[in-house]
Amino acid sequence: MADEADRAAQEVESQTAEAIRVASRDIQPGVPGECELCGEWSGRLIGGVCAPCRDKYKLP
Numbered sequence: 001m002a003d004e005a006d007r008a009a010q011e012v013e014s015q016t017a018e019a020i021r022v023a024s025r026d027i028q029p030g031v032p033g034e035c036e037l038c039g040e041w042s043g044r045l046i047g048g049v050c051a052p053c054r055d056k057y058k059l060p
């Protein structure tokens with residue numbers, strides 16, 4: 001059945017998309033330093049901004 005093959009293909013596609021999402025989250029550079037927005041020291045800045053500021057300013 002073609003339907004079955006389509007479903008299988010979609011399954012693989014969604015797994016691949018999920019794997020890419022997980023991988024790209026993992027390569028987010030978390031570096032220690034001072035936040036560019038609040039000036040607080042953070043052990044894990046993403047793009048120079050600490051987690052609380054990313055939440056506050058709705059940054060990714």
Ligand SMILES: [Zn+2]
Binds near residue numbers: 038040051052053
């Ligand atoms: Zn901050």
